[in-house]
Amino acid sequence: MTSTHIDVSAIDFDALGSWMDDQGLPGGPITDPAAVLGGTQNVMVRFERGGRAYILRRPPIHTRSKSNEVLRREARLLAALRGTAVPAPRLVAAQTAREPVFYLMEPVDGFNPSTGLPEPHASDAAIRHRMGLEAAVALAELGRVDPGVLPGFGRPEGFLERQVPRWLKELDSYGDLDGYPGPDIPGLHETAGWLTRHLPRSFTPGIMHGDYHFANLMFACDGPRVAAIVDWEMCTIGDPLLDLGWLLATWPSNNGHVPGLPPPRELVAYYAALSDRDLSAIDWYAVMACFKLGIVLEGSHARAFAGKAPKEIGDLLHATTLGLFARAREFMDGVLS
Structure with a gap:
C-alpha cells in the first residue's frame, strides 16, 4: 500500500x-x-x-x-x-x-499487485504463476474456518436461493433513476434462468470475504505467498464457493498486471485439492459471480443517466457488465469442465 x-x-x-x-x-x-x-x-x-x-x-x-x-x-x-x-x-x-x-x-508487510510488481516477482514467471495458486490457498484456508466462531453474523439458510431474486430486484430498482432506459444486457434473462435451473442442491456454510479478487490481496515481498486478504466490507456467512466463483469471474480480466497466472481450470483443480467442498457445480458459482457483479456495475451506468456519475465511467462499467455476461455464457458452456 x-x-x-x-x-x-x-x-x-x-x-x-x-x-x-x-x-x-x-x-x-x-x-x-x-x-x-x-x-x-x-x-x-x-x-x-x-x-x-x-x-x-x-x-x-x-x-x-x-x-x-x-x-x-x-x-x-x-x-x-x-x-x-x-x-x-x-x-x-x-x-x-x-x-x-x-x-x-498491524500494518501488512506486502504489496498489492494492482500497483505494480516488485522484484523478484516482475522478472520471475514461476513466482507470478504461483501467485495465482496462492490466491486459491488463502481462499481455501478461509473456507476451513468454522463459521460458528461468528454466531448470527449472516443468514446462511436459503443463501443460494436468495441470490438471483435479490440481484434482479436490485437491477429493477435502477428504474427509479431519472433517464435510465432500463438494462440493455444481452443474455440477462437467459443467465437468470440458467442459474435458477442449475441451483446447487446444498452447500456447507462458511465465512465469505464477499469481494475476493486480486485487488483485495497483498502478497509477500519476497515470494508468491498471500500476505493478507484485505477490505472485508462485504464479509458474511454464506457459501465460500461463491468467493471462488468471484475470483474466476474476474480472472484474468482484472489481473492483467500479473502476466502468467494459471488458467481457471488449474486454479479450480488446485483449490479442489486443498478443500473437501464439493466443486461439481463450480460453473454455477462462476456464472452467479458474473451475474451479480455485472448487475452491481450496471448501477453506475444507471446513475450516469441520472447525472449522479460521470458518463464516461458509466459507459466503461456498462461495457464491463456486457463482458461479464459474455463470460457467464462461457462458463455456462462448460469452459471449466
Missing part, C-alpha cells in the same frame, strides 16, 4: 492516544501519520507510537449510512480470524461501543 501525508486535524490524535492508553498499548506521542491509499471510502491512517506501527481504520469523515456497522462487522471478523491460518490483517484493538467505530490493526 502507498501512503501520503494528510491533514492531521481530520482525526483527534489526542483522543486516540488516550483510548490507546486505556487499551494498555505502548504510550508516547503519535508520530508520522500518513493516509493509506486503497480502494475503499473508509479512512485508513498509518502512524507510529511507542515504537510500534499501526493502521487506523475508521469511517469517512462524512459518514455513510452503514459505515459504522460495516466496521463493526469487520472488527468482529478480524478478531475471529486471529489465531487461524487465514492471511488477514492482525487486529490490535477495536472501539465498537460508540460511533464513529474504528479499529487498529
Whole structure:
C-alpha cells in the first residue's frame, strides 16, 4: 500500500492516544501519520507510537449510512480470524461501543499487485504463476474456518436461493433513476434462468470475504505467498464457493498486471485439492459471480443517466457488465469442465 501525508486535524490524535492508553498499548506521542491509499471510502491512517506501527481504520469523515456497522462487522471478523491460518490483517484493538467505530490493526508487510510488481516477482514467471495458486490457498484456508466462531453474523439458510431474486430486484430498482432506459444486457434473462435451473442442491456454510479478487490481496515481498486478504466490507456467512466463483469471474480480466497466472481450470483443480467442498457445480458459482457483479456495475451506468456519475465511467462499467455476461455464457458452456 502507498501512503501520503494528510491533514492531521481530520482525526483527534489526542483522543486516540488516550483510548490507546486505556487499551494498555505502548504510550508516547503519535508520530508520522500518513493516509493509506486503497480502494475503499473508509479512512485508513498509518502512524507510529511507542515504537510500534499501526493502521487506523475508521469511517469517512462524512459518514455513510452503514459505515459504522460495516466496521463493526469487520472488527468482529478480524478478531475471529486471529489465531487461524487465514492471511488477514492482525487486529490490535477495536472501539465498537460508540460511533464513529474504528479499529487498529498491524500494518501488512506486502504489496498489492494492482500497483505494480516488485522484484523478484516482475522478472520471475514461476513466482507470478504461483501467485495465482496462492490466491486459491488463502481462499481455501478461509473456507476451513468454522463459521460458528461468528454466531448470527449472516443468514446462511436459503443463501443460494436468495441470490438471483435479490440481484434482479436490485437491477429493477435502477428504474427509479431519472433517464435510465432500463438494462440493455444481452443474455440477462437467459443467465437468470440458467442459474435458477442449475441451483446447487446444498452447500456447507462458511465465512465469505464477499469481494475476493486480486485487488483485495497483498502478497509477500519476497515470494508468491498471500500476505493478507484485505477490505472485508462485504464479509458474511454464506457459501465460500461463491468467493471462488468471484475470483474466476474476474480472472484474468482484472489481473492483467500479473502476466502468467494459471488458467481457471488449474486454479479450480488446485483449490479442489486443498478443500473437501464439493466443486461439481463450480460453473454455477462462476456464472452467479458474473451475474451479480455485472448487475452491481450496471448501477453506475444507471446513475450516469441520472447525472449522479460521470458518463464516461458509466459507459466503461456498462461495457464491463456486457463482458461479464459474455463470460457467464462461457462458463455456462462448460469452459471449466
